[in-house]
Amino acid sequence: MSDTRTLLIIDDCAQDRRIYRRYLLKDPHQSYQILEAESAKDGLALCQKILCDVILLDFYLPDMTGLEILEQLTRERLDTAASVIMLTGQGDEAVAVQAMKKGVQDYLVKQHLKPDVLQLAVRKVIQHSDLQTVLTKTRERQRFMLKQAELLAQTQAALRKEQKLNAFKSQMMTTVSYEYRTPLASILAATSTLKQHGVKLDESKQEKFLQIIEHKARYMAKLVDDLLVFNQFESNKAQFKPQPLDLYHFFSGLIEEQQEKLSDSYAAAQSADRHHLVYEITGNYKGFWGDGGLLRQIFVNLISNAIKFSPDGGEIEFHLIGGEEQVIFYVKDKGIGIPINEQENLFQAFSRGSNVDTIPGTGLGLAIAKVCVELHGGDITLESQVGKGTRVIVTLPKRSSV
Structure with a gap:
């Protein structure tokens, strides 16, 4: 025996409700907890309190038609988990089509209703609902997994970018230290010579040392400019x-x-x-x-x-x-x-x-x-x-x- 399902019968005819109850309780494949409502108002009130698996809904009710009940269930989101089977005293293809468009899972005519027909119809809508639930959960899990994969990819990309940036900074420091050493030494040597012996040097030699200082300083400035420009590119700020x-x-x-x-x-x-x-x-x-x-x-x-x-x-x-x-x-x-x-x-x-x-x-x-x-x-x-x-x-x- 499978798990017990909650079923709501909304029908103003007490005899019809007893027939549906008797038919369903004889189902050897499914057990039910059956609730009853003799009006649309009572049925909607029960839907607000209890989550039903299936609703057997009479098409003609004193206070509201079955289609109007469907619209209110949809509007108030009271049929989120329920599958609806419409029941009517007369077969009407136009009504059946209209009911299906409103979201009814099945449409049965009362005069032709037999125990096995009702039992099979209810089991089918339950199976369909279960399948939809599984598919919904599967899609949700797929979306969750996809989101997790995207987050992981973003994290890995950010980590790679950080590692690349750290490597760049490390290489930049090494390059600056190495490339600055030689021109800086030339600048210091030329400056020291001018400071100590400038008055003894003729104008051409003084000019030569000044040109060395200028040339090496320009080289060092170009080095800094290149590093700043490339860092801008690496930071995607260009x-x-x-x-x-x-x-x-x-x-x-x-x-x-x-x-x-x-x-x-x-x-x-x-x-x-x-x-x-x-x-x-x-x-x-x-x-x-x-x-x-x-x-x-x-x-x-x-x-x-x-x-x-x-x-x-x-x-x-x-x-x-x-x-x-x-x-x-x-x-x-x-x-x-x-x-x-x-x-x-x-x-x-x-x-x-x-x-x-x-x-x-x-x-x-x-x-x-x-x-x-x-x-x-x-x-x-x-x-x-x-x-x-x-x-x-x-x-x-x-x-x-x-």
């Missing part, structure tokens, strides 16, 4: 603000800035005036929308790398190629090049080639350039051979959809 740009004049201005830096007396002495910038432009470069600040970061880092890793001098080429929907520019040098097996990792922060020797640097230039390119919705790649130089290619859409 903003992409596109506007129309005349790329020819934009890059011409940046080329002039680099030429001026190369021609200052200290830099010229260090490079023996052997670096020469070449600027070439082809195709349709007009109609480009981009972020000038981010483009400047890309250009400065690529040109700086090309100059720095060409210690023997030579031409540094900058080519701008315009197309209908995109622009391509690349920086090419004839410097030390990059080992093939290390090229893939060079766009990661703090990654440097194994052949850089004593050439200073943080390994952030290409990483910064890559983020700036990706914010434009573009792509950056490189080609290099050890001892023969490097070419870094940037492809940008004229109108980014990012």
Whole structure:
């Protein structure tokens, strides 16, 4: 015998209620606790007090029709757990359809009602209700599990981000400590010399020491700027603000800035005036929308790398190629090049080639350039051979959809 279910009969006919009770209590497959109500008012009152599994509802009642009772049950959410079987004295297909639309589980005609028919109908609606309950609980559990999985994924992502940030901070401290040591030592040595022997030095030597201080200070400032910029990218605080740009004049201005830096007396002495910038432009470069600040970061880092890793001098080429929907520019040098097996990792922060020797640097230039390119919705790649130089290619859409 299965568990006892609560069943409510709402019918104004006492004889019909006795018949339903007798039929159901003879069911060998299901036991019931049966409640009775002779009016809609009494039936609704019982529904407010007791949670019923099944309601046998007469279609015609003195104070309300069965459909009106259904509407009130639904409106007051009193049939949350109950399955309703409508009973009527006459078979009416239109009424049956209307009742089903209102949420009735079954529709039975009193004249044709037999014990096995009523018993089977009630058991079926109970089974259907149980199945719906199982499905609802399953869906709720699935939603709960999905929510838990999402929370777990978010937690893991936050943990990975925190670990990555901690690793970045640790690497940043190591880089700053290491990269600051040499230029700082040069600044201190030059300052000490000027302080102790400045009056004995001629003007040209004094100027040389001042240029050393200025050059090393600029290098240290660039180091700090790179770290701050990359930290901004890592913290997802970078903003992409596109506007129309005349790329020819934009890059011409940046080329002039680099030429001026190369021609200052200290830099010229260090490079023996052997670096020469070449600027070439082809195709349709007009109609480009981009972020000038981010483009400047890309250009400065690529040109700086090309100059720095060409210690023997030579031409540094900058080519701008315009197309209908995109622009391509690349920086090419004839410097030390990059080992093939290390090229893939060079766009990661703090990654440097194994052949850089004593050439200073943080390994952030290409990483910064890559983020700036990706914010434009573009792509950056490189080609290099050890001892023969490097070419870094940037492809940008004229109108980014990012």
